[in-house]
Amino acid sequence: MKKIINIFLLIVGITFFAACSKDTETTPDPEKTKIAESTTTSGLTVSLWSDQTSYLVAYNKVYVQVKKADGSSVTNATVTYSPLMDMTTMKHSSPVEQPVYNTSDQLYEGAVVFSMPSGMMGSWGLTVKVNNESLVFNVSVNATVTNTKHTGTFLGTDGKSYSVSLVQPSTPKIGMNDLEILVNVKQDMLTFPPDAGLTIEVTPEMPSMGHGSPNNVNPVSSSNGHYKGKVNFTMSGDWRLHLKLLRNNTVIVEDAALDLLF
Amino acid sequence: MYKKQILSYCCALAIYTASAQQTDSLPGLKIDRTLLLKEVTIQPEKGISQSYQDQQRSNLQVLTDKILESTPGINMIRRGNFAMEPTIRSLNNGQITMTIDGMRIFGACTDRMDPISSYVEPNNLESLSFSVNPGGASYGSSIGGGINFKLKSPSFTSEKKVSGSAGLGFESNGQAYQSLAGIEYSAPNFAIQANGIFRRSGNYTAGNVEEISFSQYRKWNGNVSALFKTSEHTYLKTDYIQDEGFDIGYPALTMDVSFAKAKIGALSYVYFHPEKNIYWETKAYYNYINHAMDDTKRPKETVPMHMDMPGTSRTMGAYSALTYQPTLKHHIKARLDGFNNQLSAEMTMYPDDGAAMFMYTLPDLARTDIGLNLSDDISLNDQFNLQIGGRFDYAHDYIFSEVGKEQLSGMFVGDLSRNRFITNLNLELGYTLSHAWKFSAEVARAARSSTLQEGYSFYIYNRLDGYDYIGNPDLKQETSTNVNLSTRFHSARFVAEVSGFGYFFKNYITGSLLQGYSVMTIGANGVKHYVSLPSAKLVGAELALKWSPLDNLILTSLNTYARGSDNQGNGLPMIAPLKTVNAILYNFKQVSLQAESISYAAQNNVNTAIYGETSTPSSTILNLSVSKEFKFKGSPVLRANAGVDNLLDREYVQHLDIMKIARPGRNFLFRMTALF
Ligand SMILES: [Cu+2]
Numbered sequence: 001m002k003k004i005i006n007i008f009l010l011i012v013g014i015t016f017f018a019a020c021s022k023d024t025e026t027t028p029d030p031e032k033t034k035i036a037e038s039t040t041t042s043g044l045t046v047s048l049w050s051d052q053t054s055y056l057v058a059y060n061k062v063y064v065q066v067k068k069a070d071g072s073s074v075t076n077a078t079v080t081y082s083p084l085m086d087m088t089t090m091k092h093s094s095p096v097e098q099p100v101y102n103t104s105d106q107l108y109e110g111a112v113v114f115s116m117p118s119g120m121m122g123s124w125g126l127t128v129k130v131n132n133e134s135l136v137f138n139v140s141v142n143a144t145v146t147n148t149k150h151t152g153t154f155l156g157t158d159g160k161s162y163s164v165s166l167v168q169p170s171t172p173k174i175g176m177n178d179l180e181i182l183v184n185v186k187q188d189m190l191t192f193p194p195d196a197g198l199t200i201e202v203t204p205e206m207p208s209m210g211h212g213s214p215n216n217v218n219p220v221s222s223s224n225g226h227y228k229g230k231v232n233f234t235m236s237g238d239w240r241l242h243l244k245l246l247r248n249n250t251v252i253v254e255d256a257a258l259d260l261l262f
Numbered sequence: 263m264y265k266k267q268i269l270s271y272c273c274a275l276a277i278y279t280a281s282a283q284q285t286d287s288l289p290g291l292k293i294d295r296t297l298l299l300k301e302v303t304i305q306p307e308k309g310i311s312q313s314y315q316d317q318q319r320s321n322l323q324v325l326t327d328k329i330l331e332s333t334p335g336i337n338m339i340r341r342g343n344f345a346m347e348p349t350i351r352s353l354n355n356g357q358i359t360m361t362i363d364g365m366r367i368f369g370a371c372t373d374r375m376d377p378i379s380s381y382v383e384p385n386n387l388e389s390l391s392f393s394v395n396p397g398g399a400s401y402g403s404s405i406g407g408g409i410n411f412k413l414k415s416p417s418f419t420s421e422k423k424v425s426g427s428a429g430l431g432f433e434s435n436g437q438a439y440q441s442l443a444g445i446e447y448s449a450p451n452f453a454i455q456a457n458g459i460f461r462r463s464g465n466y467t468a469g470n471v472e473e474i475s476f477s478q479y480r481k482w483n484g485n486v487s488a489l490f491k492t493s494e495h496t497y498l499k500t501d502y503i504q505d506e507g508f509d510i511g512y513p514a515l516t517m518d519v520s521f522a523k524a525k526i527g528a529l530s531y532v533y534f535h536p537e538k539n540i541y542w543e544t545k546a547y548y549n550y551i552n553h554a555m556d557d558t559k560r561p562k563e564t565v566p567m568h569m570d571m572p573g574t575s576r577t578m579g580a581y582s583a584l585t586y587q588p589t590l591k592h593h594i595k596a597r598l599d600g601f602n603n604q605l606s607a608e609m610t611m612y613p614d615d616g617a618a619m620f621m622y623t624l625p626d627l628a629r630t631d632i633g634l635n636l637s638d639d640i641s642l643n644d645q646f647n648l649q650i651g652g653r654f655d656y657a658h659d660y661i662f663s664e665v666g667k668e669q670l671s672g673m674f675v676g677d678l679s680r681n682r683f684i685t686n687l688n689l690e691l692g693y694t695l696s697h698a699w700k701f702s703a704e705v706a707r708a709a710r711s712s713t714l715q716e717g718y719s720f721y722i723y724n725r726l727d728g729y730d731y732i733g734n735p736d737l738k739q740e741t742s743t744n745v746n747l748s749t750r751f752h753s754a755r756f757v758a759e760v761s762g763f764g765y766f767f768k769n770y771i772t773g774s775l776l777q778g779y780s781v782m783t784i785g786a787n788g789v790k791h792y793v794s795l796p797s798a799k800l801v802g803a804e805l806a807l808k809w810s811p812l813d814n815l816i817l818t819s820l821n822t823y824a825r826g827s828d829n830q831g832n833g834l835p836m837i838a839p840l841k842t843v844n845a846i847l848y849n850f851k852q853v854s855l856q857a858e859s860i861s862y863a864a865q866n867n868v869n870t871a872i873y874g875e876t877s878t879p880s881s882t883i884l885n886l887s888v889s890k891e892f893k894f895k896g897s898p899v900l901r902a903n904a905g906v907d908n909l910l911d912r913e914y915v916q917h918l919d920i921m922k923i924a925r926p927g928r929n930f931l932f933r934m935t936a937l938f
Contacts, residue, residue: 147616174621175668208613209567211780215672232672234721234782237611237619261617 029105032063040133043069044077048126048137049107051170055124055141057117058150059165059182064099064108066130075101079108080129084190085115087122095163095184095192097224113151113165113182113192114141147238149259153186156245156252161186162195164243164256167226172233172262179231181219181243194225198252203242204231207259236262322385322459323431323440323933329390330379330409334804334820336392337838340919341373341725342512343436343466343926344479345380345522349918350394350406351763351802352824352837356713356771357740359408361401363501364545364583365528366601366631370553370575372623372715372722373515379411381505381524381551385427385442385457386485388414394763396708396744397651397688401599402633404686405708405742405765413501416446416453416489423448427457429935435907435926436477438463442935451491458484465511468924469913476511476518476560477923492531499530514921515725516564517571520556525549539587544580551575566784567614573607573624583635590641595651597635604628604662605714621782623722626666627714631657647692655684657711659735661718670718678718678735684709688744699751706744708765712737716771716792721782724773725920726835727874728787731773738769738794757808763801770798770828772873787874798834800826814849825867833867835875839917852891859884865917878922881914883907887931898938905931 035055037047049063062081066074079099085092099110118124118141126137144150151165168180181200184192200219205212211234219229233239238261245253327346331338338346339354350358360378361367369376393400393407400408426445433439444457462480465473485503492498503526510519528547534540555571579601586594607624637651660679661667670678688706695701715722718733748761771792779789802824810816820843826834845858861882868875887905894900908914911928919925 173668174665174672176671206619208616208619209611209782209784211782213672214776214779234669234672235611235619235621238616 035139036137038135040130040135042133044130046128046130046135055114055139056144057114057141058144059111059113059167062110062112064128073106077130082127083112084125085122092189113163115151117141117143145261147259148261154253154256158252162253163192166258172260174233174236177231177233179219179229181227183225196221196225197247199246200227201244202229202231205240205242206237207240208238322442322935323429324384326379326382326384334822337918341514343477344510345376347374347377348379348409353406356710357405359400359402359404362411363413364401364581365547366577366579367549368575368577368603370551370573372573372607375512375519376522376553382411383459383483385444385459386414388412395688396686396706397653400653403653403655403684403710405710415487416448416455418450418453418491419448420450427937431933433929433931435929436463436466454488456486466926469911469927474513474923476513479510481507495535496533501528513923517555517557520554523552541585544582546580548578568612570610575605577601577603593639595637600632602630622666622669623720625669625720626661626663627718628662629657629659629714631655645694649690651688653686657682659717674735680735682711684711684739698753701749704746708744709739709741711739712771723783723786729790730782730786732791734792737771737792740769740771742767755810759806762803765800767798769794795829797829800824816847819844832869832872835873836918839863839865854889856887862916878917883912884909900936902934
């Protein structure tokens, strides 16, 4: 029943949002999709939102909405989350960027790199902690479109395992695109700190034809393991980003290849 | 005041007369005719010369390409058996200006499959006028002048009158045929004409009995033109042409054309006052070219990946042109014109596995141009005349869509719109020594902007050198100092004309290798972009001789030579070698007989490493023809001709033939046209 009311409220909210953007109702951007919702013992309604219709095997923005029973937003909660993949024989986490409150859309905004889809192999649980109250959400993570790869794990020449994920472009276009890559290094099954100390060289390629593109700018470390550069897509279609990871001029990963399609 | 003009179809075979001929120029203007290309007007229908070629052309069936091809100074770049691209003294593309009735039209094909000459037909042409003069007489800024295809117009008559034409032609090689029909209604205050032609050809056979696959074509062309008299000195004119080609093969290219369509419309207002020697035309026009290439009919093994490559070109423009002769000493022309052209072309590639790939090859490019022409032809005295002219253009190039800008953001930095002021100036001094001898000297300062393709191309494959081309928005204007010296001698039975010319370029636009770029076209040699060479030159000479030892016998010899070299002394590409056309024409009663030989010397002044060209051997072919005009009571006329081209069935190519695909072998032609 509550769900129905919520959906009803959501629809009303969207209508109001569309009709009047100054509406004070705390409804996120209608482009976002609510993935899950639960209520803490103290009565806070916590919901998870995504930019897509579901979370994907990729770098995902994960938004958390916290509301009181009267519907008003909680703006000063301490929110953290941690993903966990339960594969019965083993459990592992994945890279995560803890959420920070964003006043403009009244959401706690962070990111999770889901490294594999949920399914036969196991299922993803996202533990969200709001002011010391924990909620566990079972989230389904879908694979990206066939023949694409937005995140990958690559074994480095130093024996460490690196997670390399595409942050930008989220909606690629023909022409020059902002390129943003996130690199995390695996410390143990549950800890994937960002690695900001690498040099990255990018070489795009269209595998169907074997050609590349000119004028790309190698991504350089900006903060928290994010590297920013430029990538030039001369056509739409399948593109492979060959990323070479170096540390102090030593090649760590020769070809961390990510595939995208637009 | 002397004006160098040639009437009739072909300068080569025109009958020289010192008497004045009426053209679109003002009454009283004395027109002097020349064998060589200066400012030449070729009239398909009106030049009632006895020459075979005139009759052949007056049957309205010969392809515009063929008319152009047989004109001295013009050579055609050939990619197939249809839609050849004219060059003037081997200058081409952006170096010359091609217009239809003064209207700017730009082909939509990225592979230059559709020069605008392919959108007009002899049955809607009044004349073709050529100019090597880049200044006051031109329709746009250029290095080497241009070609204007003047459309046929109906005319007012004092009494109501209906006339028409119909024709049928057949060619043995390629099983080609054409049929045409036209009708005209004239009255004192209203006149209208409609013309249509249909052509088709199968694959032709080259000289060694080898069928050239993908050399077929099919097209139709229709036009309607109407005049409405609005007052004693004014009338309104509308023109509409629609030209649609289908299934056109380009054996020299990797793709054919599924369709090439043009819609060309114009509305003009004309003020004319013969007593005051004023002719003033103001016109607004629009044209739309839609072009689609096709590789689906090619053998699978020759198509590494299926592609769609459509393109469009839209041009909207207007001009106001005034011809005014205040006294016998001045002949003033002024013209203000403007146009906006939008080009868009795209490519979608379909790999066997993997997603389709899309990009713009011409990413929504546009140019707005405003130009002013001024010229005066001044008779200084009986011996000297001086022509001064200038053209001043302001051109604004830009990208008209966001997607276009975004795509180019990967290639070029910053705002890509460009503004240019372009100045063309010319000065000509003519000297008449005696009735027999004449001399003239011309100098011109020519300039042209890079074309939109040269500015912003996105991996356009050039079949000539096998490179993908990327534009360069920062190209400087290509400029040239042109020098032309000519002499003419004539006596009662003999005419000789010699001229020497030189084009001394600065910032000559050509391709240059881009290192480290990967090719877009499968199998391409690499990627080039357009650059400006500091200098280049093109020098040459033309010699024309005509001798009529008997009243009904004419011998002509036309010889053209040009040599181009860049700043390093390397031979420039697409320069035709020495060409000599020798003909003998015999008229007897209503019958004309003609034999002609067309020879090209070998072209060895090429640079394969830089321009991708290879040398071409010499060639000679022999053509014969006979024609007869039958006159009937009243005014009906039946013109019939028969001929054979390449009588000896030689296998040959010419230097401007892309990929050196052999030209047609022996071809028997039969044509019949009735005018009533
Ligand atoms: Cu084409």
